[in-house]
Amino acid sequence: MKPQNQPELSGLELLRNPAKTKSTAFTEAERERYQLRGLLPAKSGSMRGQLSRVLTNLRRKENDIEKYIFLSALQDRNERLFYRLVIDHIGEIMPLIYTPTVGQACKEFANIFRTEKGFYVTAAERGRIRQTLDNWPHKDIRIIVVTDGERILGLGDLGASGMGIPIGKLSLYCACAGIHPAQCLPVMFDVGTDNEELLNDPVYLGVPNKRLRGDAYFSLMDEFIRAAQQAYPGVLIQFEDFIADNAFALLQKYQRDTFCFNDDIQGTAAVVLAGVAASTRISGLAFKDMRFAFLGAGSAATGIGAMIAQALMQQGVRKEEAYRRLWFFNQGGLIEQSRARLADFIKPFAHDLPPQNLLDGLRAHQPHVLIGATGAAGSFTEEIVALMSELNRRPAIFALSNPTTRAECSAQQAYQWSEGRAIFASGSPFAPLTVNGVKFHPGQGNNSYIFPGVGLGMIACRAQCIPDEVFLLAAQALAESVGEADLARGSVYPALHKIRDVSLRIATRVAEYAWDNGLTECERAQPQPKNIQDFIRAMMYDPKY
Numbered sequence: 027m028k029p030q031n032q033p034e035l036s037g038l039e040l041l042r043n044p045a046k047t048k049s050t051a052f053t054e055a056e057r058e059r060y061q062l063r064g065l066l067p068a069k070s071g072s073m074r075g076q077l078s079r080v081l082t083n084l085r086r087k088e089n090d091i092e093k094y095i096f097l098s099a100l101q102d103r104n105e106r107l108f109y110r111l112v113i114d115h116i117g118e119i120m121p122l123i124y125t126p127t128v129g130q131a132c133k134e135f136a137n138i139f140r141t142e143k144g145f146y147v148t149a150a151e152r153g154r155i156r157q158t159l160d161n162w163p164h165k166d167i168r169i170i171v172v173t174d175g176e177r178i179l180g181l182g183d184l185g186a187s188g189m190g191i192p193i194g195k196l197s198l199y200c201a202c203a204g205i206h207p208a209q210c211l212p213v214m215f216d217v218g219t220d221n222e223e224l225l226n227d228p229v230y231l232g233v234p235n236k237r238l239r240g241d242a243y244f245s246l247m248d249e250f251i252r253a254a255q256q257a258y259p260g261v262l263i264q265f266e267d268f269i270a271d272n273a274f275a276l277l278q279k280y281q282r283d284t285f286c287f288n289d290d291i292q293g294t295a296a297v298v299l300a301g302v303a304a305s306t307r308i309s310g311l312a313f314k315d316m317r318f319a320f321l322g323a324g325s326a327a328t329g330i331g332a333m334i335a336q337a338l339m340q341q342g343v344r345k346e347e348a349y350r351r352l353w354f355f356n357q358g359g360l361i362e363q364s365r366a367r368l369a370d371f372i373k374p375f376a377h378d379l380p381p382q383n384l385l386d387g388l389r390a391h392q393p394h395v396l397i398g399a400t401g402a403a404g405s406f407t408e409e410i411v412a413l414m415s416e417l418n419r420r421p422a423i424f425a426l427s428n429p430t431t432r433a434e435c436s437a438q439q440a441y442q443w444s445e446g447r448a449i450f451a452s453g454s455p456f457a458p459l460t461v462n463g464v465k466f467h468p469g470q471g472n473n474s475y476i477f478p479g480v481g482l483g484m485i486a487c488r489a490q491c492i493p494d495e496v497f498l499l500a501a502q503a504l505a506e507s508v509g510e511a512d513l514a515r516g517s518v519y520p521a522l523h524k525i526r527d528v529s530l531r532i533a534t535r536v537a538e539y540a541w542d543n544g545l546t547e548c549e550r551a552q553p554q555p556k557n558i559q560d561f562i563r564a565m566m567y568d569p570k571y
Contacts, residue, residue, distance in 0.1 A: 036062075037060070037062065048106075049103075050070065073571050077114065090122055093127070094122055097123055098138075101197070109201055109569040112201040116201065125428045125472070126454040126455070128179075129429035131190045135187035135188075135189060144192060145213050149238055162211060169205055169211070169485065170211045170212075171210075171266050173213075176268060176272070183220055183237075186214050186231055186232025192266060198477075198478055203482040203566065204568065205478070217243060217246065218233045218237040218238055260485075263280075264287060264477065265290075270328075270371065271371075273288055273325040281492070285489065287477075287492045288329075293477040294326045294473055295330045296500045298426070299498070299501040305420075311394055317351045317392065317393045318352050319384075319396050320352065321399070322356060323354045323372050334348075338351065353377065355383075356400075358381075359383045359384065360379060362377050363377065385410065388410070393414075394417075394421070395424065396424065398433075398434030399426050402427070404435065406440070414448075415447055418447075422448070426471060428453040433452055437466065438459055445462065446462045451468065451519065456468045467515040469516070469518045469519035475504050475519060479528065479530070480536055482529060482532075482562060483532060483534065484537070486561065488552040489537075492545075503535045
């Protein structure tokens with residue numbers, strides 16, 4: 027997947043082109059050929075030497091937001107060096123370019139803004155979005171990540187400051203799955219904000235009005251979707267960080283006839299399903315016999331629930347029974363049918379049971395897995411974790427809210443309150459720790475284990491839509507990637523340094539499914555190769571000089 031050919035550059039124009047520059051690594055011959063004499067220090071270096079220098083300078087920064095700014099500047103200056111750094115040091119760099127640091131970067135987006143990195147759609151462009159897209163310099167776009175900034179991580183409505191999310195997600199597409207940077211387009215669907223603090227902030231960079239709602243909102247989104255398809259035929263559109271009602275409405279409208287998916291609903295669900303499946307190798311439980319409790323009932327939680335229900339049904343559990351295994355709680359307690367004004371997406375999970383709080387509900391339901399997607403820090407109290415440990419020999423505790431400061435409980439709390447018996451996973455990373463003499467490496471249920479591989483596989487085969495079955499297959503492939511060494515460390519996810527291999531495995535699995543099930547039957551169809559994995563591997567961007 028290489029971008030279209032570009033004319034040869036020279037001199038300062040070459041040195042200042044982030045996609046083409048090698049900076050001090052240009053050889054003597056290249057300095058002569060490209061008119062670089064006198065523009066660089068005398069000594070010609072290497073990418074390895076540059077990486078060492080970058081790491082030294084990065085580690086001198088006093089806090090993570092300064093490191094984020096430093097890495098963002100490196101990406102602007104030398105694209106290949108940036109992605110080589112991310113790939114080779116993924117465990118250190120990913121938390122800096124995505125969760126948890128990206129949450130703080132979004133909150134401070136206007137203050138740390140340096141250069142333009144994405145495309146902005148506003149109501150002022152209504153009727154001319156297609157023409158406006160021509161202003162974007164790259165024409166071979168394969169993936170768009172779009173957000174309207176209304177539900178950024180667990181931080182809420184950040185308006186146009188949420189642009190950090192599409193930028194970060196697409197960096198992970200490049201690093202974790204080898205999508206070429208020139209084929210990625212971050213989009214902010216800026217329709218205002220209801221965040222009064224931002225509306226009163228003179229530095230805020232977004233539309234300084236209350237949010238567009240209703241038909242005006244959806245018609246503008248529809249124009250953008252159609253314009254993107256016209257400008258970039260076959261482009262994959264990933265919806266990111268929309269409030270639950272809009273997230274489900276957009277997915278329901280476009281999923282069947284548009285090449286798109288929602289990462290919060292489908293990607294999160296797949297990564298959690300994979301973690302739960304892997305946890306059974308520690309607990310010894312059969313997945314088809316498990317019961318689940320959720321704290322939180324938004325798009326992420328209900329998306330997880332729907333996918334777990336599908337997975338149970340695949341194993342022979344009747345639909346009614348599968349949904350009975352899933353109990354959802356929020357601030358009002360159990361989601362049950364007597365509640366007024368239940369959203370459509372939560373109605374399938376509402377049970378004919380009396381109202382009850384979380385603790386009473388846990389005692390009654392006796393779940394094997396407790397999943398948190400609340401955005402409310404500390405929601406899993408010592409009493410809750412202790413009860414889960416009373417009900418289970420190896421309770422599974424998934425504290426998924428991002429960033430780390432919003433996690434339902436910390437890794438240390440989960441292990442200490444369960445006397446080291448919890449199978450713990452989180453949305454943001456927690457450092458390894460020792461409890462009762464046992465060292466744990468808590469697994470991070472990061473969507474980057476899923477969406478890059480799904481995107482790569484679907485683009486490789488040129489699919490025309492992405493059904494839910496694709497994410498079930500991706501979850502299966504991820505669970506199979508968890509080794510015995512990972513489980514022994516207390517992690518239900520593979521080590522991050524294996525993530526490109528995991529993405530390739532997922533991409534191969536889902537592309538094979540797409541070819542076998544007619545998802546590629548369109549005018550741009552890609553013939554199925556003899557060896558799908560080798561075909562996809564050859565497409566992956568590998569940043570080198």
